[in-house]
Amino acid sequence: MAKHNETMNKLDAKIPAGPLADKWTNYKDHQKLVNPANKRRLDIIVVGTGLAGASAAASLGEMGFNVLNFCIQDSPRRAHSIAAQGGINAAKNYQNDGDSVFRLYYDTIKGGDYRAREANVYRLAEVSNAIIDQCVAQGVPFAREYGGLLDNRSFGGAQVSRTFYARGQTGQQLLLGAYSALSCQVAKGSVKLYTRHEMLDLVIIDGRAHGIITRNLVTGGLERFAAHAVVIATGGYGNAFFLTTNAMASNGSAAWQCYRKGAFFANPCMAQIHPTCIPMHGDYQSKLTLMSESLRNDGRIWVPKKLEDAKRLQRGEIKGHDIPEEDRDYYLERRYPAFGNLVPRDVASRAAKERCDAGYGVNQTGLAVFLDFDDAIKRMGKKVVEEKYGNLFQMYEKITNDNPYETPMMIYPAIHYTMGGLWVDYELQTTIPGLFAIGEANFSDHGANRLGASALMQGLADGYFVLPYTMQNYLADQISIPHFTTDHKEFDEAEKAIKQRIDRLMSCKGNRSVDSLHKELGHIMWEHVGMGRDKAGLEEGIRLLEDLQGRFYKELHIPGEANDLNIELEKALRFEDFIGIGLLMAHDALDREESCGGHFRIEHQTPDGEAMRDDEHFAYVSCWEYMGEDKAPIMHKEELVYEFTERLTRNYKS
Numbered sequence: 120m121a122k123h124n125e126t127m128n129k130l131d132a133k134i135p136a137g138p139l140a141d142k143w144t145n146y147k148d149h150q151k152l153v154n155p156a157n158k159r160r161l162d163i164i165v166v167g168t169g170l171a172g173a174s175a176a177a178s179l180g181e182m183g184f185n186v187l188n189f190c191i192q193d194s195p196r197r198a199h200s201i202a203a204q205g206g207i208n209a210a211k212n213y214q215n216d217g218d219s220v221f222r223l224y225y226d227t228i229k230g231g232d233y234r235a236r237e238a239n240v241y242r243l244a245e246v247s248n249a250i251i252d253q254c255v256a257q258g259v260p261f262a263r264e265y266g267g268l269l270d271n272r273s274f275g276g277a278q279v280s281r282t283f284y285a286r287g288q289t290g291q292q293l294l295l296g297a298y299s300a301l302s303c304q305v306a307k308g309s310v311k312l313y314t315r316h317e318m319l320d321l322v323i324i325d326g327r328a329h330g331i332i333t334r335n336l337v338t339g340g341l342e343r344f345a346a347h348a349v350v351i352a353t354g355g356y357g358n359a360f361f362l363t364t365n366a367m368a369s370n371g372s373a374a375w376q377c378y379r380k381g382a383f384f385a386n387p388c389m390a391q392i393h394p395t396c397i398p399m400h401g402d403y404q405s406k407l408t409l410m411s412e413s414l415r416n417d418g419r420i421w422v423p424k425k426l427e428d429a430k431r432l433q434r435g436e437i438k439g440h441d442i443p444e445e446d447r448d449y450y451l452e453r454r455y456p457a458f459g460n461l462v463p464r465d466v467a468s469r470a471a472k473e474r475c476d477a478g479y480g481v482n483q484t485g486l487a488v489f490l491d492f493d494d495a496i497k498r499m500g501k502k503v504v505e506e507k508y509g510n511l512f513q514m515y516e517k518i519t520n521d522n523p524y525e526t527p528m529m530i531y532p533a534i535h536y537t538m539g540g541l542w543v544d545y546e547l548q549t550t551i552p553g554l555f556a557i558g559e560a561n562f563s564d565h566g567a568n569r570l571g572a573s574a575l576m577q578g579l580a581d582g583y584f585v586l587p588y589t590m591q592n593y594l595a596d597q598i599s600i601p602h603f604t605t606d607h608k609e610f611d612e613a614e615k616a617i618k619q620r621i622d623r624l625m626s627c628k629g630n631r632s633v634d635s636l637h638k639e640l641g642h643i644m645w646e647h648v649g650m651g652r653d654k655a656g657l658e659e660g661i662r663l664l665e666d667l668q669g670r671f672y673k674e675l676h677i678p679g680e681a682n683d684l685n686i687e688l689e690k691a692l693r694f695e696d697f698i699g700i701g702l703l704m705a706h707d708a709l710d711r712e713e714s715c716g717g718h719f720r721i722e723h724q725t726p727d728g729e730a731m732r733d734d735e736h737f738a739y740v741s742c743w744e745y746m747g748e749d750k751a752p753i754m755h756k757e758e759l760v761y762e763f764t765e766r767l768t769r770n771y772k773s
């Protein structure tokens with residue numbers, strides 16, 4: 120990829136006029152509607168059955184549209200959302216601790232380092248309470264207090280308790296709720312479910328999204344589907360880094376193929392690194408495990424104060440408990456007294472890296488810090504700690520063979536979430552008319568850093584409460600168009616291109632598995648596009664990525680046949696896209712000469728190591744337009760105009 124050009128094209132985010140708190144209501148009051156009889160005549164493809172996709176498909180089905188819903192797993196319930204542990208935010212103020220819609224809005228926009236759109240974030244906070252009501256009505260078993268009311272806990276970047284949870288299995292319980300709503304529509308016939316179908320391309324007819332081509336993962340056959348509009352709810356692209364907390368099947372391919380068909384890709388460099396993951400323990404590992412942020416409610420993070428204690432820990436001569444209290448450095452509490460262990464993820468991750476880089480890491484590799492529950496157990500008793508976090512402790516012990524009730528957990532930052540994604544306007548529509556993107560697949564609400572428990576909120580807000588309105592505004596113009604068929608030449612061309620792509624991969628005569636190449640990609644990404652980025656490192660990363668992209672076709676080996684169940688072929692197709700995504704991330708990171716949120720440019724930091732934003736030059740969303748195979752993409756800027764909130768330097772110290 121050559122150096123990109125830059126343009127100042129104006130992107131229309133379609134933000135409604137009026138006061139911040141009235142925008143969404145005004146929008147709903149004036150949007151176009153589709154009447155019930157016409158809804159039956161309109162087909163919508165929803166790709167993805169995670170919290171975003173399942174909630175959207177169920178809602179659109181219930182409204183009366185014909186929905187076709189796709190996923191790659193054998194059941195919608197196995198979408199990556201099921202892994203979400205800690206909770207979902209809402210501004211209910213059940214704790215009477217000063218929460219409000221505005222405060223949730225403010226925390227979220229500040230947490231994102233002022234790189235998100237005000238109007239979108241406010242709407243998110245506004246609909247957050249309805250999500251909890253909806254899920255409770257579905258029977259989601261949120262944790263309750265002794266008196267029977269819904270309980271809350273705290274997450275990073277907030278000084279109130281607004282996180283609703285179901286032990287450490289919130290995603291699972293929410294997905295079961297969404298799945299039951301979806302199943303109801305499947306039974307009624309308004310949603311048709313296509314499991315084990317992977318979208319490989321988007322079909323555009325007359326400039327509008329009108330269909331997809333999928334590969335049936337069981338038979339290997341290519342299949343065509345047509346509709347009046349397409350919704351992408353396919354999750355994030357964090358697995359470009361190979362070792363992440365994401366499910367193994369999470370991928371960025373659907374979004375990437377939409378980008379190649381003309382949808383802009385926004386803020387690709389904005390990836391989140393989560394501070395509390397179980398550290399990597401070997402070369403053969405293919406996955407990292409998250410220890411939920413909720414643990415930072417009661418766990419205290421520390422490393423030794425003395426370098427010699429750290430060295431003895433690294434050599435295995437002593438254990439954490441051998442270090443007396445006065446020799447422990449609770450570095451988050453020391454550096455950020457106001458938020459302590461509950462600083463946002465980007466801040467906590469960088470602080471852990473800083474301590475480990477300075478030699479204070481506590482495991483063999485020196486790449487770990489302690490998360491200690493000693494105080495919590497003394498304060499609340501083991502039983503209460505077990506009730507709150509039991510399943511997480513059990514998971515930790517199973518993986519590490521260490522009992523966290525007795526020895527402090529060891530944790531280290533890992534890639535977890537991608538704030539970047541398909542660019543969408545206020546209506547969640549991409550730059551391709553009729554193509555919408557929701558959930559982690561879009562870039563919309565988290566700016567440069569997502570706060571904990573906000574992804575579930577956004578996915579469900581998009582699916583249950585935003586898209587069902589905004590899509591109608593688009594579909595109202597489509598009612599006179601009859602059901603689309605798949606015999607258009609655009610379907611022929613798209614299918615032919617996929618066949619050629621698959622043939623090319625199957626005919627590679629190398630001797631490396633996809634996983635081995637993917638590990639190499641992940642290593643380059645972590646080293647050069649990871650937690651601390653600088654110009655020289657990014658340029659070297661781009662060189663290495665281009666080299667890998669060139670070697671991929673010579674070194675790849677895929678066993679088996681294309682027209683059959685072939686997991687290696689599935690992985691190769693996703694991997695090919697991950698290299699492209701990785702390159703775009705690196706170019707975007709190189710372009711953004713500031714530090715903000717999860718994007719930390721080493722050149723741009725304060726003397727005490729905090730991120731240094733540059734609002735004068737970088738207060739925009741970078742929106743990349745694909746220009747062709749061997750051409751550099753063009754970057755368009757959506758200026759982020761802040762009308763209601765003053766952009767301040769994020770401060771979690773006082």
Ligand SMILES: Cc1cc2nc3c(=O)[nH]c(=O)nc-3n(C[C@H](O)[C@H](O)[C@H](O)COP(=O)(O)OP(=O)(O)OC[C@H]3O[C@@H](n4cnc5c(N)ncnc54)[C@H](O)[C@@H]3O)c2cc1C
Nearest residue numbers: 167168169171191200204205206318354558559572574575
């Ligand atoms: C371990 C872990 C814990 C987390 N805990 C929390 C938490 O406590 N609170 C919180 O707010 N967030 C949490 N998150 C983040 C949150 O879980 C995700 O951001 C969110 O679930 C994403 O939902 P989604 O619906 O956008 O996508 P996903 O759940 O990733 O679903 C993607 C769907 O798209 C389908 N798909 C993908 N590609 C294709 C394709 N090409 N063709 C067809 N179908 C396709 C998949 O089959 C799947 O159905 C956590 C994340 C992780 C990794």
